[in-house]
Amino acid sequence: MVGSIPFINLAYLVPAFPLLGFLITGLANKRLKHNHAGIIASILISLSFIVSVILFFVLRNSGQDAATITLFNWIAVGNMNIPFAFLIDHLSLTMMLVVTGVGALIHIYSIGYMHGDERVNSFFAQMNLFTFSMLLLVMGANYLVLFIGWEGVGLCSYLLIGFWFKNPAFNYAARKAFIMNRIGDLGFILGIILLFYTFKSVSFSEVFAQASTLKIGTPAITLITLLLLVGAVGKSAQIPLYTWLPDAMAGPTPVSALIHAATMVTAGIYMIARSSILYNLAPVTLNVIIAIGLTTAILAAIIGLKQNDIKKVLAYSTVSQLGYMFLALGLGAYSTAVFHLTTHAFFKALLFLGAGSIIHAMGGEQDIRNMGGLRKKMPITYFTFLAATLAISGIPPFSGFFSKDMILSKAFGNNIILYILALGGALITCFYMFRLLYLVFFGEQRLAGAHPHESPRVMTVPLMILAVLAVFGGFLNIPSLFGGNLSFSTFLQSATFSKVSEEISSSTEIGLILLSMTLLCLVIWLAYHRFVQKAVVPAAEGESMSFFSKLIYNKFYIDEFYAVVFEKPFSSFSNFLFKKVETNVLNPIVDGIGDATSTLGSLTRKLQRGNISFYLFAMVAGILLFIIFILTI
Amino acid sequence: MKDISSAIQVIPLDHYILLSVTLFSIGLLGVLFRRNTIIILMCIELMFNSVNLLVAAFSAYHSDPSGQVFVFFIMIVAAAEVAVGLSILVMMKRNVDSVDINLLNRLKW
Numbered sequence: 001m002v003g004s005i006p007f008i009n010l011a012y013l014v015p016a017f018p019l020l021g022f023l024i025t026g027l028a029n030k031r032l033k034h035n036h037a038g039i040i041a042s043i044l045i046s047l048s049f050i051v052s053v054i055l056f057f058v059l060r061n062s063g064q065d066a067a068t069i070t071l072f073n074w075i076a077v078g079n080m081n082i083p084f085a086f087l088i089d090h091l092s093l094t095m096m097l098v099v100t101g102v103g104a105l106i107h108i109y110s111i112g113y114m115h116g117d118e119r120v121n122s123f124f125a126q127m128n129l130f131t132f133s134m135l136l137l138v139m140g141a142n143y144l145v146l147f148i149g150w151e152g153v154g155l156c157s158y159l160l161i162g163f164w165f166k167n168p169a170f171n172y173a174a175r176k177a178f179i180m181n182r183i184g185d186l187g188f189i190l191g192i193i194l195l196f197y198t199f200k201s202v203s204f205s206e207v208f209a210q211a212s213t214l215k216i217g218t219p220a221i222t223l224i225t226l227l228l229l230v231g232a233v234g235k236s237a238q239i240p241l242y243t244w245l246p247d248a249m250a251g252p253t254p255v256s257a258l259i260h261a262a263t264m265v266t267a268g269i270y271m272i273a274r275s276s277i278l279y280n281l282a283p284v285t286l287n288v289i290i291a292i293g294l295t296t297a298i299l300a301a302i303i304g305l306k307q308n309d310i311k312k313v314l315a316y317s318t319v320s321q322l323g324y325m326f327l328a329l330g331l332g333a334y335s336t337a338v339f340h341l342t343t344h345a346f347f348k349a350l351l352f353l354g355a356g357s358i359i360h361a362m363g364g365e366q367d368i369r370n371m372g373g374l375r376k377k378m379p380i381t382y383f384t385f386l387a388a389t390l391a392i393s394g395i396p397p398f399s400g401f402f403s404k405d406m407i408l409s410k411a412f413g414n415n416i417i418l419y420i421l422a423l424g425g426a427l428i429t430c431f432y433m434f435r436l437l438y439l440v441f442f443g444e445q446r447l448a449g450a451h452p453h454e455s456p457r458v459m460t461v462p463l464m465i466l467a468v469l470a471v472f473g474g475f476l477n478i479p480s481l482f483g484g485n486l487s488f489s490t491f492l493q494s495a496t497f498s499k500v501s502e503e504i505s506s507s508t509e510i511g512l513i514l515l516s517m518t519l520l521c522l523v524i525w526l527a528y529h530r531f532v533q534k535a536v537v538p539a540a541e542g543e544s545m546s547f548f549s550k551l552i553y554n555k556f557y558i559d560e561f562y563a564v565v566f567e568k569p570f571s572s573f574s575n576f577l578f579k580k581v582e583t584n585v586l587n588p589i590v591d592g593i594g595d596a597t598s599t600l601g602s603l604t605r606k607l608q609r610g611n612i613s614f615y616l617f618a619m620v621a622g623i624l625l626f627i628i629f630i631l632t633i
Numbered sequence: 634m635k636d637i638s639s640a641i642q643v644i645p646l647d648h649y650i651l652l653s654v655t656l657f658s659i660g661l662l663g664v665l666f667r668r669n670t671i672i673i674l675m676c677i678e679l680m681f682n683s684v685n686l687l688v689a690a691f692s693a694y695h696s697d698p699s700g701q702v703f704v705f706f707i708m709i710v711a712a713a714e715v716a717v718g719l720s721i722l723v724m725m726k727r728n729v730d731s732v733d734i735n736l737l738n739r740l741k742w
C-alpha cells in the first residue's frame with residue numbers, strides 16, 4: 001500500500017461502536033430499563049454509519065483506491081503471518097455503508113417493534129453483536145478475519161431466529177439454519193485451507209497478486225472457487241442449501257429484515273465479488289454459479305406464488321433475488337451483483353419492516369388470507385410497501401428497475417435462453433409481490449375482531465427513509481442509455497474485476513426494456529384482476545387444490561425430500577450407534593477400566609496405612625532383593 | 634599416615650568385614666524391630682558407623698586416602714541428619730507425649 005492516508009484509522013471505530021453497544025446492552029442486561037437498550041444500540045450503530053460516511057470522503061479525497069490498516073499481528077508461526085487487519089476499499093466501504101445505514105434504521109424501528117418484550121435488552125445486544133460480526137466480515141483484509149465475521153453472523157443468526165425460544169418450532173428453525181450453514185462453512189473453511197496451501201497466504205492482496213499470474217482454468221483455482229462457493233451457497237441460501245431461510249422467519253421481523261434480507265445472506269455475494277480475480281480464472285465455477293443462481297431464482301419465485309404467510313412470501317422472494325445476484329456473479333458482472341445487493345437491501349428491508357408493521361397492527365397475525373383492506377387503516381405502511389413492491393418488480397424509475405434490468409441485459413448479452421428464463425423469474429416475482437400487496441391492502445378486512453392501526457412514529461420514520469432509498473437508490477448507477485455514467489459500477493471497478501461483456505446496442509436495450517415493461521404491466525393487471533376484481537382468496541388449509549398448486553404450496557416437497565434422504569438415515573444411524581455400539585461396546589469397556597482401577601486401588605491402599613515399621617521393613621526387604629538381584633546376574 | 638595405615642593393617646581385613654557386618658546387622662534389626670524412636674535413631678547411627686569403619690579399613694588396605702576423606706563427609710552428613718531426627722523426635726514427644734514410632738501412623742493421606 002502507498003503511504004498512509006490521514007484519518008484512515010477512524011476505521012477502527014466502525015466495528016468498535018457496535019462492539020461497545022453489545023458490551024453495554026449485554027453486560028448491563030438486567031439493569032437497563034426498557035427502551036434504554038434500544039436507544040443506546042441505535043445511537044451506536046448510527047455513529048458507526050456516520051464514521052463510515054466520513055471514511056468514504058476520506059478515501060475519496062486521498063486519491064487512493066484502498067488502504068490496509070493492521071490492528072495487531074494475530075498469528076505468526078514460522079513463515080505464516082496473518083495480521084488482524086482491515087481492508088478499506090470501495091467494495092468494503094459500500095458494504096459498510098449498507099450494513100450500518102440499513103442496520104441503524106432497523107435498530108430504530110426495533111425500538112418500536114420490540115417494545116414491551118421481556119428480553120428486549122438481549123435482543124439489542126445480539127443485534128449489535130451481529131452488526132459487529134458483519135462489519136468484521138466485510139472489512140477483513142484476509143480470509144481468516146472474514147471467516148471470523150462469517151461465523152459470528154452465523155451465531156447471531158442462530159440466536160436471533162430462536163429469540164422466542166419458548167416455542168419449540170422456533171428452536172427447530174434456529175437449529176436448522178445453524179446446521180445448514182455449517183455444511184456450507186465446512187466447504188468454506190476447506191476452501192481457505194486449500195487457498196493457504198496453494199498461495200501460502202490468506203491475505204486478499206497477496207493471494208490476488210499471485211493469482212493474476214496464473215492461467216485461466218488452473219485446477220487448483222477451480223477447486224478453491226468451488227469450495228468457497230459451497231460456503232456462499234450455504235450463507236446466501238441457494239439451492240441446495242436454501243431451505244433454512246424460509247424457516248428462519250421464526251425470528252422477530254426486524255431480524256428477518258436485517259439478517260435474512262439485507263445483510264447476512266448477502267455475505268456470500270460479497271465474498272465472491274471480493275474474490276472476483278479467482279473466479280475470473282475459473283470459468284467452470286462461473287457456469288456452476290449461473291446454473292445455481294438461475295434455478296434458485298425461478299424455483300423460489302414459483303414457491304413464493306402459493307405461500308400464505310406474509311413473511312414466507314418475502315423469504316422466498318429473498319432467496320429468489322439472491323439467485324439473481326448469483327446469476328450476475330456467474331456472468332462475471334460482479335459490480336452489478338453488488339449493485340443489486342444494495343438496492344435489494346433497501347427495498348427488501350423496507351418490505352420486511354412493512355410486514356412487521358402489519359403484523360404489529362394485526363396483533364401477531366401473519367396469514368395474508370386473514371388480512372385485507374389495510375390501505376385505509378395504515379396509509380404510511382401502504383405507500384412505503386407499494387414503493388418497495390414497485391422497486392422489487394422492476395418498474396422504472398424505482399431502484400430495482402436499474403439493478404434488475406442490468407442483470408437481464410447482461411444475461412441477454414451472454415445467452416438468449418438465460419435472458420428468457422431470468423425474465424420469466426422477474427415476471428413471477430412481480431406477480432407474487434402484487435398478489436401479496438392486493439391481498440393485504442385491498443378488498444375487505446377478512447379477520448373479524450382485529451383493529452388494525454398505524455404503527456407509532458418510531459417505526460414509520462425508518463419506513464419512510466427506506467422508501468426514499470428504495471425509490472431513488474437506482475439513480476446511483478444510471479446506465480448510459482439514460483444519460484448516466486454508471487457511477488456505482490465505476491466506483492467498484494478498483495475492487496472487483498468484472499468481465500468486460502459485449503455491449504448490446506442501445507436500440508436492442510430499449511426494445512428489451514419495452515418488452516419487459518409490457519409484460520410486467522400485463523402481470524400486474526392479471527394480479528389486479530384476480531385478487532381485487534374477482535377477490536380470490538387463496539385456499540384455506542385442507543381445501544382441495546389442483547396437482548400443481550398443491551406441489552407449489554408444499555414447496556415441491558423439498559423439505560420432505562431432505563428429511564427422507566438425509567435426516568431419516570442419519571438419525572437411524574445415530575440411533576444404531578447409540579443403542580447398539582454405545583450400550584454394548586463402548587460402555588462395558590469404559591466401565592471395565594473404571595472398575596478395574598478402583599479394585600486394584602482398594603487392594604493396594606492396604607499397603608499404605610501409615611505403619612512406619614512396615615515401611616522400613618519393606619524398604620530393607622526391597623534393598624535386599626535388589627542386592628540379591630544384582631549379585632545373581 | 635603411613636603409621637596409621639600399618640597400624641590398621643595389623644588386624645586382617647576379614648575381621649574388619651565381619652565386625653562391620655555384625656554391627657550393621659545389629660543396627661538394621663534394631664531399626665526394624667524396636668519401637669522406641671530414640672533407639673531407632675541410635676541404630677541408624679550404628680549402621681552409619683559400621684559402614685564408615687569398613688570404608689576406612691578398605692582405604693588403608695588399598696593405600697588410598699580418598700576413602701578416609703569420604704568418611705569425614707559421611708560423618709558430617711550423619712551429624713546433620715541426627716540434628717533433624719532429634720528435632721522431629723522432640724516435636725513428637727511434645728505432640729503425642731510418646732516416642733513410640735507406631736503412634737506416627739497418622740502420617741498418611
